[in-house]
Amino acid sequence: MQVPANFEYAKATTVEEALALLARHGDEARVVAGGHSLIPMMKLRLAQPEALIDINDVTELSHIRIDGGELCVGALVRHAELLDSAVVGEHFPILHDAERVIADPVVRNRGTVGGSLCQADPSEDLSAAFGALRASAVIRGPYGERTVPLREFHTGPYETVVEPGELLTELRIPIRPGGSSAYVKVERRVGDWPLAAAGAALRLAGGRIAEAGIGLTAVRAEHFVAAEAEEVLRGAVPSEEVFAEAGRVAARHCDPGSDQRGPADYKRHLAGELTTRALRRAYERCPT
Amino acid sequence: MNITVTVNGQTYTRDIEPRLLLVHFLRDELDLTGTHWGCDTSNCGACVVWLDGVPVKSCTVLAVMAAGKEVRTVEGLERDGELDPVQRGFTECHGLQCGFCTPGMLMTSRWLLDHNPDPSEAEIREAVSGQICRCTGYENIVRSVRWAAEHSARDTEEVAR
Structure with a gap:
């Protein structure tokens, strides 16, 4: 039987209250929402926070809305809610593609968008999807609010720029006409981490690719993106050849390791092939 | 700490440790052993119950998180002696x-x-x-x-x- 070590528990109902509780309990406090990463780690005693701040009732962080030309997703939005949201699917089908293959339906009922990003697992899907979309993260702390590009959000495996005492509150994605997006993943079975996954976002203008975003996960791509492959695409006329070349460049610039899920060279192959497939699907979805 | 939870329409108040998992709260504190405790890692789904109307894996939910909320377990499927x-x-x-x-x-x-x-x-x-x-x-x-x-x-x- 796996039992977490003892901890103090406090429930917040507003962001202000959560920040006050974080300040009171100090560096050894952790925020918990869905808990589907943190609680298993606490059971294994890989994590032993002295205090848990429960933000499940901070309803002000459960919103999905469009504001100022951006899609705003509250940190407490559950995976299932992101998947069910018509406005999300309309503007960013990549997020629906990704959510369909994150964990399983029951876990998706509980796990949150903000929790996944803050857990910062190197094989996590939303980091790649939001990275491809050039989203930004809104972080609140005792001294106010700051906005960080998602491509600067992760500082290493399981590490982010969110400081003790701070709270990720929202993700924002700019909405621009003329584009679409897609996400493809290879996993061994439902609920497992991916061997590799790739997300692509394209914006077309005048028959050319005006902007391209490529996200990769589980293959140690820097900041979960394939910046060199994006360079291949920018300004190019979309074609099978250019998507294949972008895949080759993406594969070359990631750094997968061998583990029980597969050998590094296979994962590198997947990174390239999945990049090409994601680009192809995103392009097919672009308005004509 | 004291929590009050509504399970299958009935209200229970218990004094528990914050680290107690919902699955063990249901089985050991309330004697509702219909909910099974399986893998303990949120993989197997034997422990699925509803929390405020939504299925969750109760081995990965703290009992304190259910305070003030409604839980439905397999014992709550039957209505007036009729199986669901x-x-x-x-x-x-x-x-x-x-x-x-x-x-x-x-x-x-x-x-x-x-x-x-x-x-x-x-x-x-x-x-x-x-x-x-x-x-x-x-x-x-x-x-x-x-x-x-x-x-x-x-x-x-x-x-x-």
Whole structure:
């Protein structure tokens, strides 16, 4: 039987209250929402926070809305809610593609968008999807609010720029006409981490690719993106050849390791092939 | 700490440690042993219960998180001595062998049918994809849920008559 070590528990109902509780309990406090990463780690005693701040009732962080030309997703939005949201699917089908293959339906009922990003697992899907979309993260702390590009959000495996005492509150994605997006993943079975996954976002203008975003996960791509492959695409006329070349460049610039899920060279192959497939699907979805 | 939770319509107040998991709260504190405790890692789905109307894996929810909320367990499926159509479906179609995964399968299936009264086989398989039947009896589980879908409507008509 796996039992977490003892901890103090406090429930917040507003962001202000959560920040006050974080300040009171100090560096050894952790925020918990869905808990589907943190609680298993606490059971294994890989994590032993002295205090848990429960933000499940901070309803002000459960919103999905469009504001100022951006899609705003509250940190407490559950995976299932992101998947069910018509406005999300309309503007960013990549997020629906990704959510369909994150964990399983029951876990998706509980796990949150903000929790996944803050857990910062190197094989996590939303980091790649939001990275491809050039989203930004809104972080609140005792001294106010700051906005960080998602491509600067992760500082290493399981590490982010969110400081003790701070709270990720929202993700924002700019909405621009003329584009679409897609996400493809290879996993061994439902609920497992991916061997590799790739997300692509394209914006077309005048028959050319005006902007391209490529996200990769589980293959140690820097900041979960394939910046060199994006360079291949920018300004190019979309074609099978250019998507294949972008895949080759993406594969070359990631750094997968061998583990029980597969050998590094296979994962590198997947990174390239999945990049090409994601680009192809995103392009097919672009308005004509 | 003291928590008050409504389980299957009945209110319980207990003094518990914050680290107590919901599955153990239900089984050990409330003696509701219908909810099974399986893998302990949120993989197997034997422990699925509803929390405020949504299926969750109760081995990965703290009991304190359920304070002030409503929980529904497999014991809450039966109404006025009548088994729920999903329970009858599992009986009619041999939806269980050893029965260990059954409570979780039933809770997820009930939720699926509440939101999608006529699910396809693929939709049923997707709905229970986070739940493991070690007897590998998935074919009959899918048939059981289909049975429930086909018989729920008729039951409602009968009740109306």
